[in-house]
Amino acid sequence: MSVVTRIAPSPTGDPHVGTAYVALFNYAFARRHGGRFILRLEDTDRQRFQSEAEARILAMLTWLGLTPDEGPGVGGSAGPYRQSERLDIYREHANELLARGAAYRAFETAEELDAMRAEQRRHGRDPGYDGRGRTLPRDEQEARAAAGEPHVVRLRTPDDGHTSFVDLLRGEVRIPNTEIRDTVLLKSDGFPTYHLAVVVDDHLMQVSHVLRAEEWVTSTPIHVLLHDAFAWSLPTFAHLPLLRNPDANKSKISKRKMDTSVDSYREGGILPEALLNFLGTMGWSMPDGREVFSLQAMIDVFELERISLGGPVFDLKRLRNLNARYLRDELSVEEVARRVRPTLALDGGPDDSVDDEYLCDVIDVLRPRVETLAELAEKASGYFVERLAYDEDSRKRLATGQSYLEDLERAFAALEWFDEDGIDELLHEYVQRQAVPMGKVMMPLRVALTGTTDAPGVVDLVAIMGKQRTLQRIGHALESISQALPDDDPERLRLEAQAAAKEAAQAAKGKQRRPVATERG
RNA sequence: GGCCCCUUCGACUAGCGGUUAGGUCACUACCCUUUCAAGGUAGCGGCACGAGUUCGAAUCUCGUAGGGGUCACCA
Secondary structure: OEEEEEOOOOOOOOEEHHHHHHHHHHHHHHHHOOOOOOOOOOOOOOOOOOOHHHHHHHHHHHHHOOOOOOOOOOOOOOOOHHHHOOHHHHHHHHHHHHHHHOEEOOOOOOHHHHHHHHHHHHOOOOOOOHHHHHHHHHHHHHHHHOOOOOOEEOOOOOOOHHHHEEOOOOOOHHHHHOOOOOOOEEOOOOOOHHHHHHHHHHHHOOOOOEEEEEHHHHHHHHHHHHHHHHHOOOOOOEEEOOOOOOOOOOOOOOOOOOOEEEEHHHHOOOOHHHHHHHHHHOOOOOOOOOOOOOOHHHHHHOOOOHHOOOOOOOOHHHHHHHHHHHHHHHOOHHHHHHHHHHHHOOOOOOOOOOHHHHHHHHHHHHHHHOOOOHHHHHHHOOOOOOOOOOOOHHHHHHHHHHHHHHHHHHHHHHHHEEEOHHHHHHHHHHHHHHHHOOHHHHHHHHHHHHOOOOOOOOHHHHHHHHHHHHHHHHHHHHHHHHHOHHHHHHHHHHHHHHHHHHHHHHHOOOOOOOOOOOOOO
């Protein structure tokens, strides 16, 4: 029997990391066994349906490299792959169940069901459909349906005994049938519920392994019952652990508590291979203990048996750390350059006109200092602008180093061998001659070149910027010193006034006075 | 609450009867150093608890506790 796996997301919102997670495992398992991986769209909830969601899910899978072998927009022999286009199929199957007496038409209104549940709660019983529609005679059901009365089709479930199934990772799971209600199969709008649709589609699409999130464990017995009713054989079930929020309880991952949108990680500069690698370490591990591995490496050795069942917390720090490792160790500078380029252009910075060699040099010194493409783009932008904007702190540092900058401007202009060694030699000799600590000279120069105090080594900076750019930047820095002395900096004056006002207000309130303006940790 | 599932450092995990319980992230210290990083070295820190099986349990069984999931005409 050939392996067929699938993911069945609902097009209801942002592409979810949970979808990516389950897709990864389904994809890896299918590839490992030379099988097929299907994308099926569960768009049977027309309330929550979003038309752009389908394209975004597909884009997410493509971005991650988890492209389905069959699916909407992809094609395949078992289509269509949108459930909304398979309504006839579900109706036919519901009719078959009706004919076999495994299901029945139920005519309770929403109000009636609400009342029933309220009544149950009043008597301290668990709320849930009590099977009251089962007693309505077949011919009456059909007559009322034929007359156009709105109704649903429900599964007739056993009242006693147990229903069990084997979960590949957990062993046998047994659930008392008293826990299983007469579930709705076909809604009054003619759309199937998840339970009918998933069973029919998995069967028709010959899905061999159902790898889905753990939240489905308790509804699997319904699917077992449905398979029985159709006299179909069961696929293999394996329920993956649920990704968790980083809160105290580790509840199921949710967008209320954290960012679950793959698109937003993508926009935040997370690399697809890093996200994939990260998700691959959630509940799964390499047999040899490697922490950094490619999708292909995962496929090569993938075994469901290596899945651990404790719910893994989606830890952003680990994701970012992994991303940083890809940025500086796994990808070539050229590859990183290719990926930041579009972002640089978006920021109103340089675009195709950016010199490739310079870009690569900049990335080379910057990438040990960033975790995401977005950070890289942000830090890199200053290396391409004509004129840097210096903040108050920078101005101060420039001002204190003014004479050094003037000296160095002359020295660099006269430097013949403008390479790493020449620059290094020049700087060291200068510092020695002046008999001042390195930092006294280096820091103003660093600020002149980059506008910030946390930046790569000055020798590297000067070398990659080259003579012309270096001199230009020192020149600009000197200009800015003379134009706006720190004492006149309007921004600083504004902040000071603000801080004073705040302090006065606090003092007036009788609170203890604390410096609030420029606390630095 | 009923039912189901789960439980190794703060986080991700290795372990599948005999290990000084290993690795990664985070954190701390030190080294390197012109800043910030990166890198290097070291450290901190864990088998939820209680019984049982066994010569021997993180590993097997049971119980307790804790956590999660689920109880819709949503998936």
